[in-house]
Amino acid sequence: MTDFTDLNLAQPILRAVLAEGYTTPTPIQARAIPPLLEGRDLLGIAQTGTGKTAAFALPLLHRLAKKAGPAYRYKPQALILAPTRELAGQIGDSLRTYGRHTQLRTAVVFGGISSRPQIKALANGVHVLVATPGRLLDLMNRGHLRLSAVEVFILDEADRMLDMGFSRDVKKITAELPDQRQTVLFSATMPKSVQGLADGLLTRPARAEVNPSSTTVEKVEQRVLFVPKDKKRALITEMLGDRSYSRVLIFTRTKHGADRVAKFLAQSGIRSDAIHGNKAQNARQRALRSFRNGHIRALVATDIAARGIDVEGVTHVINFELPDDPESYVHRIGRTARAGAGGIAISFCDHGERGNLHDIERTIRQSVTVIEDHPYHSPEIANDPEIARRGPQRRPQGQRHGRGHGQRAGQGRRRNNPRWHGRGGPRRAA
Numbered sequence: 001m002t003d004f005t006d007l008n009l010a011q012p013i014l015r016a017v018l019a020e021g022y023t024t025p026t027p028i029q030a031r032a033i034p035p036l037l038e039g040r041d042l043l044g045i046a047q048t049g050t051g052k053t054a055a056f057a058l059p060l061l062h063r064l065a066k067k068a069g070p071a072y073r074y075k076p077q078a079l080i081l082a083p084t085r086e087l088a089g090q091i092g093d094s095l096r097t098y099g100r101h102t103q104l105r106t107a108v109v110f111g112g113i114s115s116r117p118q119i120k121a122l123a124n125g126v127h128v129l130v131a132t133p134g135r136l137l138d139l140m141n142r143g144h145l146r147l148s149a150v151e152v153f154i155l156d157e158a159d160r161m162l163d164m165g166f167s168r169d170v171k172k173i174t175a176e177l178p179d180q181r182q183t184v185l186f187s188a189t190m191p192k193s194v195q196g197l198a199d200g201l202l203t204r205p206a207r208a209e210v211n212p213s214s215t216t217v218e219k220v221e222q223r224v225l226f227v228p229k230d231k232k233r234a235l236i237t238e239m240l241g242d243r244s245y246s247r248v249l250i251f252t253r254t255k256h257g258a259d260r261v262a263k264f265l266a267q268s269g270i271r272s273d274a275i276h277g278n279k280a281q282n283a284r285q286r287a288l289r290s291f292r293n294g295h296i297r298a299l300v301a302t303d304i305a306a307r308g309i310d311v312e313g314v315t316h317v318i319n320f321e322l323p324d325d326p327e328s329y330v331h332r333i334g335r336t337a338r339a340g341a342g343g344i345a346i347s348f349c350d351h352g353e354r355g356n357l358h359d360i361e362r363t364i365r366q367s368v369t370v371i372e373d374h375p376y377h378s379p380e381i382a383n384d385p386e387i388a389r390r391g392p393q394r395r396p397q398g399q400r401h402g403r404g405h406g407q408r409a410g411q412g413r414r415r416n417n418p419r420w421h422g423r424g425g426p427r428r429a430a
């Protein structure tokens with residue numbers, strides 16, 4: 001197996017990587033870094049949690065560090081476009097970490113905060129600019145930024161970028177880039193729209209792909225509880241009564257839902273906060289910081305707000321509500337299996353969400369283990385005749401402990417796995 005020292009990264013970058021404690025490149029890094037170091041375009045298919053940031057950041061820093069040129073005023077030499085502020089911020093942090101022994105300067109620009117410090121940074125000159133599309137265009141239109149010196153263009157989370165309606169902005173931005181450049185596109189999924197974008201932007205790209213089902217999904221212990229809607233609050237309060245739930249990310253479908261959950265958790269004495277698109281940027285960042293440093297145990301988030309959030313040591317992901325889109329489920333549960341670690345994801349599925357679960361199981365090609373030995377378990381929801389009519393799920397490839405027809409998920413050997421219940425064994429409502 002390759003290790004980082006075999007990749008021929010410039011010494012200052014290698015030193016920073018080793019200081020982070022990384023020894024072996026993750027699969028996406030092993031596949032993406034060599035072609036990127038050769039200067040090739042790349043199509044990377046990988047989701048957050050696979051180490052994709054370093055996969056594009058290290059070759060970029062290597063290239064610019066080798067060149068050892070000055071930063072130009074208003075004209076970055078590399079542009080990284082990300083769909084959300086949180087993701088942009090995290091990419092900026094990674095670049096600073098990996099580039100700390102170089103002279104390279106990075107700036108991050110996104111909306112929702114004053115543009116003044118951002119303009120100042122551009123005026124002082126930066127090598128690498130990380131940006132969300134709206135603020136980038138705004139700064140360009142106001143004459144604070146030109147893309148004519150960009151040698152490397154990286155588009156991260158392209159699928160989410162298009163989902164969030166940034167297609168036109170991306171077109172406007174790429175139209176300003178020099179033709180002669182290295183282009184990298186990363187996406188967790190490859191719907192036709194992203195393929196179209198990739199075809200237009202990339203020239204004879206190398207392809208680096210890691211299959212999410214073998215990286216994230218399989219490392220996460222997934223559980224579902226069939227529970228009536230009106231029992232969900234009691235259930236989550238009970239779960240969080242267990243101290244082994246020490247860093248819990250809770251997902252809701254809506255912003256109001258996120259606020260409501262955070263509020264009643266707080267009323268139950270559980271320190272928590274919510275992040276979603278209606279919150280001011282500094283409130284979001286404060287919530288994230290509190291979650292990272294353990295000041296709060298539970299963070300309630302909507303899918304878009306949680307996109308790209310990189311918090312280490314998330315012990316549990318709880319889907320208070322199931323997402324309509326199965327891909328979001330994969331992203332959500334991936335938050336608890338960062339960089340090779342395992343994790344636990346528990347979904348609350350009420351009657352109206354039974355179809356969502358069915359779609360999710362079809363996408364991940366496995367059945368989610370049902371927790372039946374809980375007082376709130378509802379056999380009516382579990383045995384929904386409509387779902388039964390749709391037929392059984394396909395078993396994931398290579399699964400050795402298959403179930404026979406008619407045997408429900410969760411009847412296998414893992415049903416009473418103590419990891420779900422915490423150290424004290426199964427918990428019961430009082």
Ligand code: AMP
Pocket residue numbers: 021022023024025026029047048049050051052053054310312338339
């Ligand atoms: P990403 O998919 O880029 O969000 O990265 C997920 C997490 O993996 C981050 O916390 C990184 O610090 C960490 N990471 C990235 N590459 C490696 C590596 N080769 N070894 C160990 N951890 C890594």
